[in-house]
Amino acid sequence: MENKDTQRAPVSQKPHSVDKPADTTTIGGTISIEINNEKHTVPLGTTILDACKMTGIHVPTLCHHDDLCIAGVCRVCMVEVEGMRTLQASCAFPITSPIKIHTSTPMVRKARRHVIDLMLSEHHGECYSCVRNNNCELQSLANEYGVDKYTFGHVEKSRFEIDNSSFSVIRDMDKCVLCKRCVRTCIDLQEVGVLESVDRGDKTHISTFMEKDLADVICINCGQCINRCPTGALHANDPSDDIWNAIDDPKKHVVIQTAPSPRAAIGEEFGLEAGHSMTQELNTALRRIGFNAVFDTNFTADLTIIEEGTELIIRLFKALVEKDETVALPQFTSCSPGWVKYLEHYYPEYVDNLSSAKSPQQMFGALIKTFYAEKAGIDPKDMISVAVMPCSAKKFECNRPEMADSGYQDVDYGLTTRELAKMIKEAGINLPEMPKTHFDNPFGDASGAGLIFGATGGVMEAAIRTIVEFVLGKKAEDVFEKANVIPVRGFEGVKYYEIPLGDQFGPVPALIQHLVPNWDWLAGATLKVAVAHGTANAKKIMEDIKAGGKFSECHFIEFMACPGGCLGGGGQPIPTNEEIRKKRAQAIYAEDESLELRKSHDNPHVVKLYEEYLTEGPCGHLSHKLLHTHYTKRGKYIA
Amino acid sequence: MLVVEKNSLTAEIEAMVEKYGNSRSSLLPILQDVQRNHKFVSEFAQQEVARLLDIHPVEVYSVISFYSFLHSKPMGRNIVRLCQTITCDMMGKVNVAKAIERELGISFGETTKDNKFTLEYANCLGMCDQGPAMLVNDKIYPRLTPEKAVEILNEIG
């Protein structure tokens, strides 16, 4: 049956649509208004809130979030509009006539204060013991409006049990202010649809299907809801106490790997502007905290490119040359555990398309407790392996039962950027002041290709740099200026790119010579790739593939569960918004350009690993044992 | 749930979707029909409705939880709803309530062991001039006294 109703989000949650001219220079494109008796001209259809922002006037908000559709439910942003009987929610008021606005009248101030007082009257929780202490929007509002007593009383008793069933997301609904940002995030932004408001009136609360535990419904652990919650009601499952215990235990050898995105963002937790990479400062800080070895996840990102790239070549060879019709194409990336779980639930029939290569985190986990343990002469059972990730789904990933190929749980703890920042502060370290140091051997510093995994399009760009050199035998720099593959960069939701391969090929590199004889079978072919970030965009591609559209003709598609890719992950500093995502991306790309080593296959430590340890080469027997995995067809029925 | 039951429930919901259409706005009439036929909307039924309307199960649950006349948990065969709003209250609701509780041996919000009755409060039923009033399934009973209420319940087979 065809579904005519394409506007999936509830109509009440869509912004008012205003018919406005395409550009503001045409007649009627702008409108003159007055804010606090000053004249201004704004584009037609601008909300009062945005108009105030443009003119430098602060209006408090709570339910409003730049990434989300308008809700207008909290009423903190109320202003007076002359001629209107009631106060208006400025975030949900598009300007279509020459109105006069007042943002700070006694009525406005009193109403806002009442709204805040009412929220506090139902808010159970103490700031000192809250993860969001000092970074809570409710706390700041109370501060801004000088709340000095509970005008309408205060709930003394807890009303909800904490849901800590999930490896990733903890729900403490006593602290919820019903802004519904999480609902809009999960339904509209991610199109996963785990959370909604349930019941009515004073019983209203945010919950899951039939009040089930979060671990039992279809949550992909992306943590995007955490990142948009203004209070401590949603937070990540924090393993830092266990990690401290391991560090304090002299018998334990505690190693840590750091992913690129946390390094590009953690400075924000220490008061720096977004867009400062702290990679080498962080190495020093981690050693001072007491970690025994500090590794670069980019090393296994480089390894992922080799394994996943080889897998793609094998798939293409089987499909094109051996005419094997069972080969699943396009191949999908598998680095984002949120995306993997999304696919397992919503498109289980496509699990074969997922690359069997593990994510960089999990590859590293398996190598640390085998290869590194042997080299360093440490019994893997005395090792604790921690991964600093921008991601809450990584916590779930490391706990997947199949992720134990070393004979132990490969990665013991996934730690988010926020949680690591807290540990560093607890250790009395001011990160930006740390001297710079390098990563530890035997993995050393990795390539810029591994680094850009942090931004949407980065895996694809890294793969393209390697594939171009492997297949065409040319320098990536000769094909793309400075080896920057610009068409797959940027924050467009879905990107599509074609690379005609022509008929001039290089020799097959030694590393994969045993897998393909030559490249002649690719003559005249065009490599088609696509990139999507945020599961709502992933869904667009998947629906197109199901319908046999242009994406079904692709060879390789990169999917990331979070908007912006890992740099916008659910474990990243709060706030995260479009502007901040852009700055983090700039930091990552700038660092990549500053490096000498910018291609995964040039990473000398990767080359050495294949020479010394994975001697059967990429996708060989030992690779398969340690670096590859399988997936589960979960389906969407909630039992 | 048995597979056969599941399939017949699916077929039933499919027919409703056919009848009302598969847009979001069909959600309420479909839920009302399921409620009427089964006295509640089971987890399975909610997920089938969600699947056929291409919305999320939690959205269906959210709507059910909003409306007092829709239920996501099994209810008794007869649902008794006594009005709790001011006028009925002033006309002697409290004594009627006590009599009903005594007669059925349950409190408000509960279901009898034999599954015959579920007892609930409702808000104004629009019978304020003839209170106290109660609704048994779809039928309204005005001008109650404790005795009359007990009699009415006893008459229900």
Ligand code: SF4
């Ligand atoms: S973690 Fe992601 S999928 Fe889970 S409830 Fe939050 S937004 Fe939804």
Ligand code: SF4
């Ligand atoms: S859990 Fe957080 S984001 Fe969700 S409604 Fe409550 S306060 Fe808002």
Ligand code: FES
């Ligand atoms: S911010 Fe405008 S109503 Fe919440």
Ligand code: FES
């Ligand atoms: S008050 Fe009971 S019917 Fe209106």
